[in-house]
Amino acid sequence: xxxxxxxxxxxxxxRQPSSNANGTLDAGGSDSASPAIRExxxxxxxxxxxxxxxxxxxxxxxxxxxxxxxxxWLLHSARAALTALRKKGHAIERTKLDGLxxxxxxxxxxx
Numbered sequence: 001x002x003x004x005x006x007x008x009x010x011x012x013x014x015r016q017p018s019s020n021a022n023g024t025l026d027a028g029g030s031d032s033a034s035p036a037i038r039e040x041x042x043x044x045x046x047x048x049x050x051x052x053x054x055x056x057x058x059x060x061x062x063x064x065x066x067x068x069x070x071x072x073w074l075l076h077s078a079r080a081a082l083t084a085l086r087k088k089g090h091a092i093e094r095t096k097l098d099g100l101x102x103x104x105x106x107x108x109x110x111x
Contacts, residue, residue: 048081051071052071053085053090053105055067056085056103057104058104060104061095062102063101067081067082082103090105090107091105092105093106
């Protein structure tokens with residue numbers, strides 16, 4: 001019986017940089033002239049959190065119903081967004097007016 005020794009090729013992870021013909025590391029793109037890390041664009045498309053921030057920064061703030069209507073989120077998602085904004089450092093104040101809770105940003109982000 002003939003013994004055939006085969007060597008296994010080492011597996012490469014999807015995001016692991018590969019080396020090109022020059023022996024330098026390639027960032028994973030086929031075009032080595034393109035930058036490995038792209039700079040964020042200067043004009044950022046507003047997202048739903050930006051709309052929620054705009055509502056909260058206006059005079060009188062916003063109710064949860066207004067946040068849900070403006071963003072299309074469910075009620076629990078709007079509450080979670082308020083919590084996330086608090087964690088990012090926004091001072092959100094809750095006031096009750098005629099039985100409705102209104103939320104407003106009273107300070108800026110602390111860094």
